[in-house]
Amino acid sequence: MAKGVKPRVKVPKSASAGDTITIKTLISHKMESGQRKDSDGNTIPRSIINRFVASFNGETVIDVDMAPAISTNPYFEFDAKVPEAGEFTFTWYDDDGSVYETTNAIAVS
Amino acid sequence: MEFTRRETMAIGAGAALAAVLPGVVSAAVKASIDEFTGGAEVGTGGVTLTAPEIAENGNTVPISVSAPGATAILVLALGNPTPAVAEFKFGPLAGDQSASTRIRLAGTQEVAAIAKMADGTFSSETKTVKVTIGGCGG
Numbered sequence: 001m002a003k004g005v006k007p008r009v010k011v012p013k014s015a016s017a018g019d020t021i022t023i024k025t026l027i028s029h030k031m032e033s034g035q036r037k038d039s040d041g042n043t044i045p046r047s048i049i050n051r052f053v054a055s056f057n058g059e060t061v062i063d064v065d066m067a068p069a070i071s072t073n074p075y076f077e078f079d080a081k082v083p084e085a086g087e088f089t090f091t092w093y094d095d096d097g098s099v100y101e102t103t104n105a106i107a108v109s
Numbered sequence: 110m111e112f113t114r115r116e117t118m119a120i121g122a123g124a125a126l127a128a129v130l131p132g133v134v135s136a137a138v139k140a141s142i143d144e145f146t147g148g149a150e151v152g153t154g155g156v157t158l159t160a161p162e163i164a165e166n167g168n169t170v171p172i173s174v175s176a177p178g179a180t181a182i183l184v185l186a187l188g189n190p191t192p193a194v195a196e197f198k199f200g201p202l203a204g205d206q207s208a209s210t211r212i213r214l215a216g217t218q219e220v221a222a223i224a225k226m227a228d229g230t231f232s233s234e235t236k237t238v239k240v241t242i243g244g245c246g247g
Contacts, residue, residue, distance in 0.1 A: 020204035022204075033213065035190055035215075055202075056202050059200060060202065061200050061202045061203050061204075062199055062203055062208060064196065064197050064210075065196040065198075068213070069186050069195075069212050069214075070194065070211070075210055075211050076208060076210050077208065077209040077210070078203070078204070078208040079203065080202055081203070081204050
């Protein structure tokens with residue numbers, strides 16, 4: 001189904017405690033909307049990532065429900081608070097049941 | 110109950126959103142909004158929706174939403190075959206209540222952002238985006 005899915009995340013390596021940092025995420029995914037037709041006129045079935053969650057040490061930062069109107073290679077940029085050193089976890093949920101996860105540690109100086 | 114198209118439009122126009130979301134409010138859009146707000150009235154102000162005035166390629170239109178104090182923001186593309194775009198829910202560690210992403214637009218249309226504030230009220234903003242090449246297989 002979904003091939004070549006590769007999450008990419010940009011998180012600063014370190015921050016001061018209590019800082020707000022900007023996180024950028026991008027995951028390569030074709031995000032078939034279910035609206036397109038192939039050359040024979042048949043509708044191509046929908047195949048998208050329907051949910052994205054970012055959390056830090058188990059606490060939610062942002063939780064996004066996604067519809068087919070999200071572009072190919074879903075991109076998200078948002079801000080997160082960093083109360084202490086720890087690890088960000090980013091999780092994407094695919095229509096086909098696959099779950100893609102990546103983690104980024106951040107140090108507090 | 111069966112509604113004619115005209116009646117459906119009249120109902121849409123009669124809804125509290127008419128003042129906020131000008132133009133035709135389709136049944137699908139109204140259903141999505143009602144699901145999000147629970148039928149509550151939607152006000153204005155407090156929400157910022159940033160979208161380009163003209164998007165050459167509807168396949169990837171950068172947008173960003175921001176609503177200080179919101180717990181969730183619903184984004185709708187009023188003219189898409191399915192109006193839902195995304196719902197952002199902000200957790201306790203969200204730095205602020207804003208996010209950027211890229212969306213698909215089937216054609217020139219209005220994009221709406223409705224924010225659910227922490228006190229249970231709702232607020233919205235709409236932007237018209239001109240699209241020269243549609244994004245939903247168009």
